[in-house]
Every structure is written in structure tokens, then in C-alpha cells.
Amino acid sequence: MVDFPRSEAEISSVWLSQVLGCPVSVQGSERIGVDEGFTGGGLIRIILEDCSMVVKLSPQDVNLRTVFAAANAREVTFYQLSVGRGLPVPACYFGAFDAENGASILLIEDIDTQRSVSFLTGCNVAEIREVTQVLAQVHSAFWDTEVAKGLPALALLEEFDFARMWAGYSAKVAKLLPDVVLPERFVALGDWLAGETREIFMRMMVGPQTVVHRDAQVDNVLFGEGAVLLDWQFMGRGLGVHDLAFFMISSVVPEVRRGIEDAVIAQYHGALGDNAYTLDQCRMDYLFGAIWRLFITVMATTQLDNASGHKRDWRRADLVRLIAFFEDHEIGSECF
Template identity: 25%
Template sequence: MTTPSIPATIADADATWLTDVLRGSGAIDAATTVTSLSTHQIGEGVGLMGELYVATLTYDGGDGPASVVVKLPSTHEENRQQGINLGMFEAECRFYSELGEATGTGLPAIHLSIIEPGTADFVIVMEDLSHLEMVSQSEGMRLEQAQASMRVLADVHAAWWGKVQTPDLEWIPSLDGERIQMVDQLLPQIYPVFTGGFADRLPDGGVELGEAWSTRYFELMSGLAARSPWTLLHQDYRVENMLFGDPAAGDDVVIIDWQGLGRGPGAYDVAYILGGSMPVELRREHERDLVAIYHARLVERGVTDFSAEHAWNDYVYAHLLGGLAVSVFTGGTLDLSNERGRDLVGGMAARHFTAALDHGGFGILGE
């Protein structure tokens, strides 16, 4: 069977196209046909690099999934170009097609994941998980959700612990690689643009911390990369890229949106989600216990070269990394024409800068 084409718009993902996709993934048999569908967009302003649609399906000749999710690139040219420059679209498609099975946990079922290399032309068709709970970034995680996020993250990290510094995975950006060097060169120019739009959302001392931090990003990232074992990183591990089942029923957490895929120490992801996806006071009260849950799960999954103290120290350090960079880079470069996108970035920035200050950011920068 030939690989389906990449639709230019959601209108091109019609019944014939979805029939080919679902037959190719084995979700429907050769006698079953998608006869009609209706689509609606979800998560507007949440995924700044992509657009998500739920397609509700009807069939003839057999049964299939009641609905699927179709992911296409952003229609904003600035965002599309940024995704190309940073290799984000290609990283997610290759993750699902090449690494998903080995990751083995916390992922949606994928029916199709293809891209035209070097472009923003891609499509991902995945199972519809809208029956699971989605949590808004502004609301933030409840404690039990934060605990679940630590367990599934540790499962993913343990699956790749010490296995990613190999030639066949060099295509995945690292914390001390070219992508970080590019961001490092741009941050001093972007930071004034970011503060022009978001300084009023930052805590006391935040603007000054950012000024000192913005000229040292590659140094800081390289510092973490040199001090701890490497694993596979999500690098945009936040609550709106997760779906939660019922904890009482033992349902798993599902992680989506792997465009930021990277390699490096796991503390990057741990600090990113706890710093940006929890209400500040809840994070302050429970973060030591949450990092302990993450570390205990790593040990349970066979990791032996990483102490609890090391995990905590890396977590403290990592609050000067991805959370600040994503907030500043997104707020200073991407199209945020919808109010939802502006609120998302502003809220993330407020929490991440607060966490960096809480954990002695000025002191770390002075070391």
C-alpha cells in the first residue's frame, strides 16, 4: 500500500484519505470504508507550532475508531519557519515513527506520521483521547496529577537512560548542540522584545534575572549536560501536552506533542513541568516530594547511577533552563495574535521566573 499524501489543509483530509490512513495502520480492514466525517479544531492557542482537529467518522462495511485526531502545521508563517529552523516538525514525526515503540509508555496510538523533510509539510493522525482529562496551563495540575506526571516521565526517561549518545540518534538535538547555540545567540536580541510584552507578568527581580541569564544560556545548558547521565527528553513537558485518566482506575497519563524532542539529563523535563504547570504555592509545598517520586521510579525501573541528592540538585539548577528559554523565545518571536496564546506565554513566564528565583537563580549565575 502506498503512503498517503500530506494534506495541505484539514479539508484535504477527506473520507477517501482517512480510509487509506486507517487501512494502512490496521485500524480498519480492506472491506471497511470511511463514508463521511465532520471535523472541528481543538486547543486553539495551545499548540503554537501545530493545529489539532478531531475528525468524527462514519463507516460502511465494518467498524473503526469513532474519531481520530489530525495534527497539521501552524498556518502562521512565522511559526512554520521557526519549526523548520529548529527541526521541531521533523523531530516529532520521526519520534512517533522510529522511537515510539521503544519508548513503550505514555504515548497515543499513531495511525500515520509523515513529513516532507526540511519543510513544514507534515501530518500526524493519532487516536482521539478526548475522553481523558485535559488541564489548562493557567489552572495548573492538582497534586495527584503532578505525582502521576513524575511517574510516567520517569518511565520514559528510564527506557532511554544512558542509551541516547549513539551515532544513530545524533539527529536528535542535544542540550549542548547546535540548536541550543542558535537560541543562545538569539536570546540577547529577543529578551528586550519579550520584556516589552511581558515584563508586567514577571515577579520582582524577574526582569533583572532574565537580563543576566539571557547572555549565558548555552553555558548553563552545557553545564547540566556535562554533570548527569543523558536520556530522551520531551522538552515541552507541560500540562497541556498531557492527558490524564482516572487515578482511582489506574489509568495512565498520555504525553503528546513531541516537537521539542531532545537528548540530555532528565532534570530539564522535571523542572519544566513542575516550574510551569503547577500553581506556585502548590509547587513550593510539594516539589521535594515530587522529585523524590521521580527518582524512586527511576530506581524502580533499573537506574542505578543517579542518587536522590543528585536528582534534587539537578532540578534546582534546571529552573534556569528550558522554562525561561521557552517563555522568552516564544514571547519574543512567535505570532501570538490570539489572546489565548498571549495568556499561555505570560502565565508560563510568571511561574518559571518565580521558580528560578525561588531556587537561587542569581546565586547560580554568580557561580
């Protein structure tokens, strides 16, 4: 068993001094956020004598920790890969994962001076531009590198059986969001994906490979002098523009998205600096990103804790925006 704190009470001055390599004294701690996140993990701000840091712990619930063990391991791996690359992510001072029980810990930079944006409100044009730029920065840092090629591409398909989740999705939506009606075309698309999940996602992997976030939505972004990307649990290898699509679908109200979408895709493509990857291909790959968004939406609706009123409102906004994207682009199985 790997030795590190599993709970807030176990985070001591002695442990922190050991991992930081210098003596520090814990003055106090506070939990960040009213709810634990959808995946059940905890964020704790550790207050030291002259600064503060954030500790991210895996879920205390054994079943939830088991479900997200691979995700916790991936996030630790990402922060280890990010060291020294100057990426728009928090600095990481320590990370560890225990394969025996799925527990993990991250000790990262506290960027509490940055501001968050409400998922329900969505991003404005300036914020969209900022996120587009930092996504391109991360993707270009790993663009067609051996590091990216060495990461798994479709691990989430092994961890979460889409066909099984989809079978219970409509009933789950009816219970959580009785006012939302799933369009027939949307249901048909889900049926198609459930029948050929791996084959469809394999087709989506053709193109330049990079490190992708796979949960690039505004709850995982902080804004200040520049945007900072958080929560890398679903990271892996894939096409970078899928992250952009994910963000535009989930974190931008449809009225705003429709007015800026083409310009944002062009901005992202230009920031990559790869002349061999055409803008037309980038636009086509962008549409494919909606399939990843559907996968994650179904997983989150059927597998995560959505009991609170805030989380139900979150699920409603997410689904309504996804349906609008499919309708705006007339996306059906025939498109792929």
C-alpha cells in the first residue's frame, strides 16, 4: 500500500514537510465547495504559515472510489507529464495513486485568486476565446508526440459500458428531468452508438494525436490573467478539437455558441500551427466531438450522484445544450 493521507484529518505538518522537502506548519484547513464533485472526490485548502495549497483526495465511498480508480490514476499521470512544460494548469507538488484500493492524492497550487464561471450561466465571448487558446496550447505541447501516442485512447469504453448505460438512460432522464423530452433523432443516435460503440470511436481516432482532457467544461476552468484547466481524470489520447467541441457544447449557451462557433474553430486551428492539418478537417473533427460529449453525458447521468437540486439543474443545462448542438448541425448516424 502506498503511504499517503486518505482523509483531511491525516494531512499533517510532518507529511507535508516530507513531500515538500522543507519544514512547514499546517495552520488550518477548509473544504472547497459545498458538494463533493460529481465523482465524489474532495478538495481541501491547506493553510500554511505564508501560503496555501490544495489537496485533492479520491472519494471516501469505497464503491465510488473503485469506479473512478482508473480516472484518479490518469489525473496523477497527467500532472506528472505536465511538469516543466509551462502548461495552463496548476503546479503540482506531489501526486500518488494506490493501485490496491484506487485511492489517490494530489497536492497542487492554490489559485484562489482566479475566478470561476457558473456552468448554468455559461461563458461569454471573451472567456470562450481564452479557453480556446489554452486548449490549443495544451494540445500543441503534445501534438503527435511519443508521450501522447503512449497514452490509451479508448480506456473509458472499457471502464463504462455505453450500451448498458444507454439502456437505462431514458428512464434516468425521465426521473431526474421529467420536463425534458428526448427527441427521436437524439434517441436514434444513442441507439446507433450503443450498437457499434468501439467501431465508431475507432473511426474518430484518425488524425493527429495529442493529450486530450475529455471533460473540458467550465466547471473545470478558472479565469484570471489567463484560463487554467483543472480536473484531468478523463485525460487520454485523441483528437484535440474534440475537447473544443466538448467545451462549446457544454459550457456555452446555444445562442452565444451559434454566433461565434466558426470563428472559434478557426482560432483554435490557427493556434495549433500544424499546416498539414487543414481547417476543413478540423471542422469535421469538431462535429465528431459531439459523440464524446454524448458518451460523457450518458455516463454522468447514469453513474454519478445527481441527487441535489444543483446537480439536477446542471444535468438539465448540459442535456438541453447537447440536444441543441445535434439539432443545429443536423447530426445523425448518417453524418459519420
